[in-house]
Amino acid sequence: MKKFFNKFKYIIIAVLLLVIIFISYLNYHNTKEIIKDKYNDQQEFVETNILHTVNHVSDAYKIAEKQLNQEMKKYSLMLKAKYRRNPNIAEWNLKRLKDEFEGYNIYIINKKLKVIRSTFKPDVGLDFSKFPGFASLLRKRIKGDEFRVDRLDLSTKTGELKKYSYMPTPDHKYLLELSIDVKDKFPSLEDLSMFANAVELTNRYDSAEEISFYKFNPNNKTVGKLRNTKKPYITTDISEEESNLVRKAFVTKKEQSTVVKTKDNHYSSKYIPILVPSSEEEDSWWNSFVIGIKYNNQKRIQEIRSHRTLFIINALIIIIVVIVFILVMMHLLQRFEYLAYHDQLTGLPNRDSMAEKVNELKADAKKENNKLAILFLDLDDFKAINDNYGHDIGDKLLEAAANRLRTSLRKRDAVSRLGGDEFAIAIADINDKEELDGVATRIISAFAEPIMIDEKQIQISVSVGVSLYPDHGEGLEELIKKADYAMYKAKNEEEDLVVYQSQMIKE
Structure with a gap:
């Protein structure tokens, strides 16, 4: 397991980091989708709300219109009857007729489509022939025989809701027009305002930049924008792109959209047609309009960017934290592993670590057809040193002895502290007595000089006692046991070194 981890640790770390970053990215992606859904829901609410308002206002107007239609038809028939009795309209007392008609303004339009008489003085002299689309409609009506009534409409001059009706005279010389300011008849309708609702929605939602209402005249292809607080109340001063989108929405009867990107902003606009059906095809456009909603997407983009920046920062923090955590864990694991396989006092490998090293050296010895020497070394009279100088000095002496053993061995050899003042040494690549003599001499000579503590x-x-692999055994414990026996023999004979059984080396 340790070898596997050491071999693939960087791959494991990389995979772990990728998994954590991927999970973090999924969280960011989900957050981004939530933000998009939030703003999409806002847009959907704005559109649903304004359409609901339009329909609600339209329904209220229909109720009012039904009553107005009946009244206007009644008064128009009265005007037609009066014309039959007295076709000299110059003699008519329009003011008295207005009072009789409950405040309806009266217009008399001649064949040239000019208002020649009216109870509304500002419109006297108004020439409708200058408005081709509407003029075409009026010509058809003056030549007809039927009473016609328009739906409620916004006055271009006053910004007030008006309603108009038309009755041709029997001789088709004049068109008798009635008009009424809706708020005078139905004051409660003044509170039903599409503009007020549009302002409320734009104030409530930052993403809704502007809500506009447009009219389109298919006869002359003119697009007008309705305004609630600024004269003229219908203006044609709009961009060509805006006009084209309104025109297309009206003609195709389908919603149109566009996106405008600038350096600092991102806008999207929708143009939704609201087409009012009419029994008179040629004038159905007159009461229909297009709703334009301009959305400012910059806040949504900034919110997503903020979360993206947060994701990047979090990813970097995660990477740093994970790397630091893994490095600390690796250090701790290595430290624990080191402590598990090394003597805490001297830092030398312990018995378990020595066993692994000896197994490697045994394999090499088999392969190279040579021998492996195991030396068992004991410090003479170490107990007396502890008694005379104390255990602190004794511990420092063991550390110094371990250092001298390290420096006296070859790189491929190994030394281990077995416990107390006992050490095991593995000498690799032993081919003959002379080579082992040289190593043993270096070890003994390392302690010739006194140690300063x-x-x-x-x-x-x-x-020192010595055993040889494979001559004196196969396993480390067996070799150490026999080397230990040889060491005690050396102590008893007061010799520096004894080789077990074979007496290959003896000094």
Whole structure:
């Protein structure tokens, strides 16, 4: 397991980081979709709300119109009857007729489509022939025989809701027109305002930049924009792109949309046709309009960017934290592993670590057809040193002894502290007695000089026993046991080194 982790640790770390970042990205992606859904829901609410308002206003107007239609037809028939009795309209007392007609304004339009008489003085002299689309409609009506009534409409001059009706004279010389300001007849309708609702929606939702209402005259292809607070109340001063989209929405009867991107802003606009059906095809456009809603998408984009920046920062933090965490864990694991396989006092490998190293050296010895020597080393009279100088000095002496053993061995050899003042040494690649003699001599010579500890010179000697693989055994424990036996023999004979059984080396 340890080898597997050491071999693939960087791949494991990379995969772990990728998984964490991927999960973080999924969270960011889900948040982005939530933000999009939030603003889409807002837009849907704005559109549904304004359409609901339009329909609600339209329904209220229909009720009012039904009554107005009946009254206007009644008074128009009275005017027609009066014309039959007295076709000299110059003699008519229009003011008295207006009072009789409950406040309806009266217009008399001649064949040239000019208002020649009216109870509304500002419109006297108004020439409808200058308005081709409407003029065409009036010509048809003056030549007809039927009473016609328009739906409620916004006055271009006053901005007030007006209603108009038309009755041709029997001789088709004049068109008798009636008009009424709706608020005078139905004051409650003044509170039903599409503009007020549009303003409320734009104030409530930052994304709804502007809500506009447009009219389109298919006869002359003119697009007009309705305004609630500024004269003229219908203006044609709009961009060509805006006009084309309104025109297309009206003609195709389908919603149109566009997106405008600038350096600092991002806008999208929708143009929704509201077409009012009419029994008179030629004038159905007159009461129909298009709703234009302009959305400012910048706030949504900024919110998404903010979360994207947060995701990047979080990803970097996660990467740093994970890397630091893994490095700390690796350090701790390595430290725990080191402590598990090393002596805490001297830092030398312990018995378990020595066993792994010896197994490797045994495999090499088999492969190279040579021998492996196991030395068992003991510090002479170490108990007396502890008794005389104390355990602190004894511990420092063991550390110094371990350092001298390290420096006296070859790189491919190994040394381990077995416990107390006992050490095991593995000498690799032994081919003959002379080679082993040289290594053993270096080890014994390493302790010839006294050891300086806390300004105290301590002279120590060592006893060493040797066993050989494979001559004296196969397993490490067996080899150590036999080397230990040889070491005690060396102590008893007061010799520096004893080789077990074969007496290959003896000094």
